[in-house]
Amino acid sequence: MVDNAAEAVVDPGQALPFATRQRYAEAIEQAKAAASAYYDGDEILVDDATYDAVLARIAATEAAHPHWRAAGSPTGAVAGGAAAGGDIEHSSPMLGLDNVFAEDQLRKWAARLEKLLGRPAAGYTVEPKIDGLAVAAWYADGRLVRIATRGDGRTGEDVTGTARRAAGLPGRLSTEATIEIRGEVFMTDADFEVANAMRAEHDEPVFAHPRSAAAGTLRADKRGYHAPLSFFAYAVHGLDAAMPRSAAVAALETLGVKTTASSGPGMTICDGIDEVLAAVEALREARATLGFGVDGAVIKADTPADRELAGSSSKAPRWAIAYKFPADTRTTTLLGIDVQVGRTGVLTPVATLAPVLFGGVKVTSATLHNFDDLVRRNVRVGDTVFVRRAGDVIPEVVGAKLDERPAGSVPFLPPAHCPRCGGEIDRSQKRWRCTGGRICGARQALAYYATRNAMDIEGLGEKILDQLVGEGMVTDPADLYDLDAGTLATLERFAELSSGKLVAGIAASKGRPLSRLLTALGIRMAGRAMSRRLAAHFGTMRALLAATIDDLQAVDGVGPERAVTIAADLAELTPLIDRLADRGVTMTEPGHDRPxxxxxxxxxxxxxxxxxxxxxxxxxxxxxxxxxxxxxxxVERLGGTASGSVSGRTDLVVVGAGAGSKVDKAIALGVRTMPAERFAALLAALTAGEPVTLDEFLTG
Structure with a gap:
């Protein structure tokens, strides 16, 4: 955009004004172009963070130099006001929402609302801010008759032909109601995958981003195929005007319409701003797992009386606000594509990127998932690419800005042979794999097996592993248990004492629980947390190996694809598991000998x-x-789910020495706490076979 410094600032209270009127005018034109593309086109010119940052600087400039303010400034427009209108006039303006970006700003908004009302708000709703396109849908006698885009807020474009196919927006309601429903048309992650597969089949360039894909699909009524769309409603006109907003949205559900209340995080009803903040944090925490794009939380006064009293400006209602999350999609330059070979032999294309910041974290690489996906997303070295990072998920490249592709760029050529060992590549699955499998990645697999979070073998470092593998003494984890001090002492830099310590460390690892062994084996799609769940659910390796696909899906977090992958990996690992069992490695999880x-x-x-x-x-x-x-x-052994952050959905916080701000947050949210000493006593009692309850340790 206009100034790189803008990218780091989204708080209008901290944004710097532009130094000259010319820079201010340029920023307005570029912001308007970006907004027009966002609302009217099927291409995104800039990422959300950059747009918000430039808008913040425009607002700061207008505050510092009011006489500079341009008539067409985006700060005074309804969200989508830069978009073109249409032939359909809205029954009432489709206003946008003002934005806040931090807790103190949200509290200030709530204080202003309270001042307007002369009392605290009677209640709030908190729901996900869907990254889609706002539409209005009219029903006459229960039948869907027309759908229009937000447009310029006053009039919109007729998109009935395409939008009526959106999942969640029925052709007929369950009753013969005459109402107007407002909501968001968008693409879920699954929709986006299907849409791009359709594009590829029709020799069309793939979409770079779900938001642009939804925009392009909504206006494409002459395509030879129908890409999937989804819909969530957030408002309705024509029902009982005295109903609280939460009740009106619930009523829509009974009519067969999908709403934000039925989305993954749902709609939370809150009594005060502290509860609102807890709900916002819970939504932010769940953001990466929802399966659709969420760029913030929407907070609204729940009662009609509060909304009528607060009123609206020409741009946005005063009784509602959007709390924007840090952008999970940014743009940067793709500098290179490398192929990494994992410890199980899986080949993964990885993008090397020009550094880009996500919430203060510098990202220089991102996954491209698999080679089919790389071709479908049509990204090349030198492209300006969209990079997505939601929550703690590994960054991924989701597409390229094709209109900015450098001249002379060439498609990436996948390797003909394994980059590590030169072996053949199995291309029968989406994720290509060296036919050598774990043998190809033996060195990496052994190193991972010995790590602290796996079998925790003290003294087995990288240099020693290099010697053991290089001398042919060890090819897989089972070989470790055949080593003896005398043999090790013959190796360079190995004394008798150090040999004895290493053998003792290897022997000690035999007693690690099943969950640690499953982690150490590096089962695909089963990290540490999933390994603990598998061990807790099945109890023994024998039961796990005998589990069917359906049995595996009974474990929390295991869907059909994960179950198939885990079962296939376990089948492949069975000979190694048998060898480990023969050498005395533990194959049970503590506590499961007392069913x-x-x-x-x-x-x-x-x-x-x-x-x-x-x-x-x-x-x-x-x-x-x-x-x-x-x-x-x-925590997993005691039947719970371990989490790293405190939110309104947290049930218990165990407080040990050196605990920090998480304790204060738990107290503020009313979450129960337990001293670490009592937690240790609870664990000891269970390990000893005593029947225990949580309450006796909370109060004892």
């Missing part, structure tokens, strides 16, 4: 709720006798 009445669950799971679901537990600070990872393992 409950159904023979599957442990006799006591104090961190399970009455309905059987796991409690969400955060361990902060030091727990006596346990490392941080062992503390999380203990």
């Amino acid at each position: 409950g009445p159904d023979g599957e669950e442990p006799a006591s799971a104090p961190l399970r709720k009455p309905d059987g679901t796991p409690m969400k537990v955060v361990v902060t600070g030091a727990v006596p006798g346990l490392t941080r990872d062992e503390g999380n393992e203990a």
Whole structure:
């Protein structure tokens, strides 16, 4: 955009004004062009963070130099005001929302609303801010008759032909109601994958971003195929005007319309701003797992009385606000594409990027997933690419700005042979794999097996592994248990004492629980947390190896694709597992030698709720006798789910020595806490086979 410095600032209170009127005018034109492309086109010119930053600088300039203010400034326009209008006049203006970016700004908004009302708001709703296109849909006698875009806020474009196919927007309601529904048309992650597959089949360039894909699809009524769209409603006109907003949205559900209340995070009803902030944080935490784009949270006064009293400006309602999250999509330059070979032999194309910041984190590489995906997304070295990073998910390249592609660029050529060993490549699956499998990645697999979070073999470092593999003494983890001190002492730099220590460290690892062994084996799609869940659910390696695909899907977080992958990897690993068992490696999880009445669950799971679901537990600070990872393992063994952050959905916070701000947050949110000493005692009691409950340790 106009100034690189703008990219780092999104708070209008901190944004710097432009130094000259000319720079201000240029910024307005570029912001208007970006907004027009966002609302009217199927291409995104800049990422959200850059647009918000430039808009903040425009606002700061107008505050510092009011006489510079241009008539067409985007700061005074309805969201989407830069877009073209249409032939359909809205029954009332489709206003946008003002934005805040931090807790203090949200509190200031709530204080202003309270001042307008002369009292605290009677209640708030919090729901996801869908990254889609706002539309209005009219129903007559229960039948869908017309759909229009927001347009310029006053009039919109007729998109009935394409939008009526959106999932969640029925052709007929369950009753013969005559109403107007407003909501967002968007693409879920699954929609986006299907849409791009269709584009590729028709020799069309793939979409770079779900938002641009939805925009392009909404206006493409003459294509030879129908890309999928989805819809969530957030408002309705024509029902009982005295209904709270939350009740009106719930009523839409009974009519067969999908709403933000039925989305993954749902709609939270809050009594005060503290509850609102907790709901916003919970939504931010869940953002990466929703399966559709969310760029913030929307907070609205719930009662009609509050909304009528607060009123609206010409741009936005005063009773609603959008809390924008840090952008999860940015643009940068693709500098190169490398192929990495994992410890299981899987080949993954990885993008090397010009550094780009996500919430203060510098990102220089991102996954391209697999080679089919790389071709479908049509990215090349030198492209300006969109990079997505939601929550703690590994950054991914989602597409390129094709209109900025350098002349002379060439498609990436996948390797003909494994880059590590030169072996053949199995291309039968989406994720290509060296036919050598784990043998190709033996060195990496052995190193991972020995790490602290896996089998924790003290003394088995990289240099020693290099010697053992180089001398042919070790080719897989089972070989480690055949080593003896005398043989090791013959190696360079190995004395008798150090040899004995290493053999003792290897022997000690035999006693690690099943969850650690599953982690150490590097089963695809089963990291540490999933390994703990598998171990807790099945209890023994024998039961896990005998599990069917359906049995695996009974484990929390295991869907059909993950179940198939885990089952295939376990089948491949069975000979190694048998060799490990022959050498005395533990194949059980503590606590599962005391089965409950159904023979599957442990006799006591104090961190399970009455309905059987796991409690969400955060361990902060030091727990006596346990490392941080062992503390999380203990939570899983006690029936809970370990989490790293405190939110309104947290059930318990274990507080140890050195605990920090998480304790204050738990207290502010009313989340129960437990001293680490009592948590350790709870674990000891369960390990000893005593029937225990959580309450006796919370109060004892």
